[in-house]
Amino acid sequence: MATTSYHSRSNSLPSRQHPITSQIDENLNRLRASQSASTSSSIGQNLNGLQDLHEYVDMLLQLPLTQQALAQEQQRKWVEELFDGSIMLLDVCSTAKDALLQTKECTQELQSILRRRRGVEGLGDEVRKYLTSRKAVKKAICKALKNLKHMENKLSSSSSIKDAENGAVISILREVQAVTISMLESLLLFISGPEAGSKLSRWSLVSRLMHQKKVMYEEEGQKTHEIASAEAGLRSLVKSENMKNVENVQNKLHNSELCIQDLEEELESLFRRLIKARVTVLNILNC
Known part of the structure; x- marks a missing residue:
């Protein structure tokens, strides 16, 4: 009798045909189609798409039938796994936010210095400060990418769920996490620069997709990579000591x-969405 009751509750879970899960599938397909994005505008669009995706996920988790089913003891393992994943994604988002903020502050400081100076004397020291800061940013990003890779491996190696209906919901949530990981990988690689992929690949920590993104960076050139372009411009300016290049470098720093700033805004909105979903999952665990 208890078994019949259990399956009755399980079968009431939203299926892939439910309007909300259909919306999630549509968003997943759009993001998968653009997951090789390597320009700031396309990455920003993907972050915006992730916001919509996680909003639908929260709507799915807010459904009483979903919460009742996932609150069952049989589902606790998968809900805890989802919760652990959400913490990791928030940590990675925090790393990306810190990296963007640190790079922006150094960029603004250099712009101010370049506006005041009439020569390149002493500029090398300022650029070295910038490059040292960027080195610290890249180190933090490498660690975040390793964590994402570990999370990605854990997702792919997880055992399948036998119950068809429960499996549909959990499968959707896992697919959302997988796509989120891919989008955050793109963002981190963009912030760090095209060379990040080659450095990480020597540690066998980068997937084939991340290698493809690196190739796209190289094919499209630094003109589509504003952060790397500014960094290269600064190196060239100090090496040439030619003040004629200052205006060009200032433009690159401005870009x-x-x-x-655009990436910060999109990332902050995504961060809030992830926190909202994390609170929902925590409430389910506490039921």
Whole structure:
């Protein structure tokens, strides 16, 4: 009798045909189609798409039938796994936010210095400060990418769920996490620069998709990568000691700052969405 009751509750879970899960599938397909994005505008669009995706996920989790089913003891393992994943994604988002903020502050400081200076004397020291800061940013990003890779491996190696209806919901949530990981990988690689993929690949920590993104960076050139372009311009300016290049470098720094500001706004909105979903999952665990 208890078994019949259990299956009755399980079968009431939203299926892939439910309006909300259908919306989630549509968003997943759009993001998968653009997951090789390597420009700031396309990455920003994907972050915006992730916001919509996680909003639908929260709507799914808010459904009483979903909460009742996932609150069952049989589902606790999968809900805890989902919760652990949400914490990791929030940590990675925090790393990306810190990296963008640190790079933006250094960029703004250099712009101010370049506006005041009439020569390149002493500029090398300022650029070295910028490059040292960028090195610290890249180190933090490498660690975040390793964590994402670990999470990705854990998702792919997880055992399948036998119950068809429960499996549909859990499968959707896992697919959402997988796509979110891919989008955050793109963002982190963009912030760090095209060389990040080659460095990480020597540690066998980068997937084939991440390698493809690196190739796209190289094919499209630094003109589509505002942060890397500004960094390269600064290196060239100090090496040549030619003040004629200052205006060009200032433009690159300005473009980098605007790019960072746009990514910051999208990332902050995504961060709030992830926190909202995490609170919902925590409430389910506490039921």
